[in-house]
Amino acid sequence: MTAAISLRGVGKTYKKAGLRAVPVLQGLNLEVPEGQFLALMGPSGSGKTTILNLMGGIDRADSGEVIVCGCHLERLTSGQLGDWRANNVASSSSPTTCCRSSRPPPTSNCPCC
Numbered sequence: 001m002t003a004a005i006s007l008r009g010v011g012k013t014y015k016k017a018g019l020r021a022v023p024v025l026q027g028l029n030l031e032v033p034e035g036q037f038l039a040l041m042g043p044s045g046s047g048k049t050t051i052l053n054l055m056g057g058i059d060r061a062d063s064g065e066v067i068v069c070g071c072h073l074e075r076l077t078s079g080q081l082g083d084w085r086a087n088n089v090a091s092s093s094s095p096t097t098c099c100r101s102s103r104p105p106p107t108s109n110c111p112c113c
């Protein structure tokens with residue numbers, strides 16, 4: 001089955017000047033097949049929101065690939081990512097449509113769509 005969402009070797013560390021870096025994801029691999037409902041479970045602070053933010057184009061990974069409906073989000077400019085998010089993500093935690101959905105195709109600048 002084709003993956004609707006693929007995370008490949010994804011790393012994410014939160015860094016803020018003057019504060020200790022917080023490594024959250026290291027080499028994360030995750031495949032979500034089309035049509036599958038997925039529950040992300042884990043203790044508070046384990047990285048669930050971080051993963052959803054990467055899948056929804058709200059935040060960027062430091063390393064690895066984040067592919068949603070064939071679109072490599074890590075290859076998009078900030079402007080393209082904003083357009084992609086506006087056209088494909090309904091809320092911060094609920095990606096709903098994608099390039100292969102039955103809805104009209106998005107008009108974003110995503111080079112993959």
Ligand SMILES: Nc1ncnc2c1ncn2[C@@H]1O[C@H](COP(=O)(O)OP(=O)(O)O)[C@@H](O)[C@H]1O
Binds near residue numbers: 042049
């Ligand atoms: N913007 C941020 N800046 C710094 N640290 C953050 C930020 N967002 C989340 N974190 C830290 O990253 C870790 C994972 O957070 P999060 O993804 O929100 O976990 P969960 O959703 O599983 O509770 C936690 O240690 C949290 O404190």
Ligand SMILES: [Mg+2]
Binds near residue numbers: 048049
């Ligand atoms: Mg959370």
